């Protein structure tokens with residue numbers, strides 16, 4: 001098992017990409033804090049995981065966190081430290097999206113996008129690094145193809161994901177001396193609730209046609225790339241943004 005004895009905190013792991021990553025990390029022996037916007041969502045996700053894979057009772061910790069709130073983020077990190085005493089892997093995966101033109105976007109839209117996707121990620125990372133500095137570790141940020149190519153009517157989401165890429169590269173430089181690796185995954189289009197909210201059936205078919213692999217990813221198709229970055233196999237990989245998009249953006 002590739003993550004035996006490791007402790008992982010994964011934001012946004014109650015569903016979608018984060019859930020699939022949590023499932024694979026658990027199969028590889030990690031202890032995982034399953035985090036969602038409400039504790040009951042995290043408890044529900046753990047019940048579902050237990051139906052799908054074999055998990056030890058002490059291998060999971062459900063946490064509800066509001067990534068817009070600094071105190072809530074600090075409490076999330078403290079809960080993980082209290083239970084397992086360290087954090088080896090941080091996956092900053094939780095995120096929101098929006099499909100609005102520039103002129104339709106108001107100040108609240110801009111603020112919310114950055115509060116969750118950028119400041120929530122930065123604050124979580126700051127709180128975790130206080131502990132991770134002592135042990136080294138791996139930080140994996142979920143970016144997006146929109147953070148590489150931009151997106152029509154997605155200017156605030158694109159801005160937030162370009163910021164995530166900048167944070168990834170800057171922190172790789174800053175935290176490298178502590179043996180903390182910082183990388184990002186840039187998914188293309190993945191069949192999750194987020195995607196279903198904004199992509200019509202017609203758009204979906206068009207995207208599939210534009211994708212060299214001629215299919216749309218399921219969350220589990222992304223998980224292997226996260227496992228690579230979390231594992232010792234990536235011990236000389238830092239500051240990279242790995243596209244997992246079926247070749248859609250190149």
Ligand SMILES: NC(=O)c1ccc[n+]([C@@H]2O[C@H](COP(=O)([O-])OP(=O)(O)OC[C@H]3O[C@@H](n4cnc5c(N)ncnc54)[C@H](OP(=O)(O)O)[C@@H]3O)[C@@H](O)[C@H]2O)c1
Pocket residue numbers: 011012013014015016017018035036037038041042065066067068093094095096097116142143144145186187188189190191192193194195
């Ligand atoms: N799906 C795609 O096509 C796609 C493509 C490129 C990039 N991405 C990126 O991949 C990541 C995951 O996307 P997904 O499609 O898997 O998302 P999703 O299915 O919509 O799930 C979002 C997750 O984030 C959590 N979350 C949302 N807002 C939060 C907040 N304010 N505080 C705490 N937790 C919060 C949710 O918790 P609850 O369940 O409790 O609400 C949930 O676990 C995001 O960063 C997204 O931008 C997705």
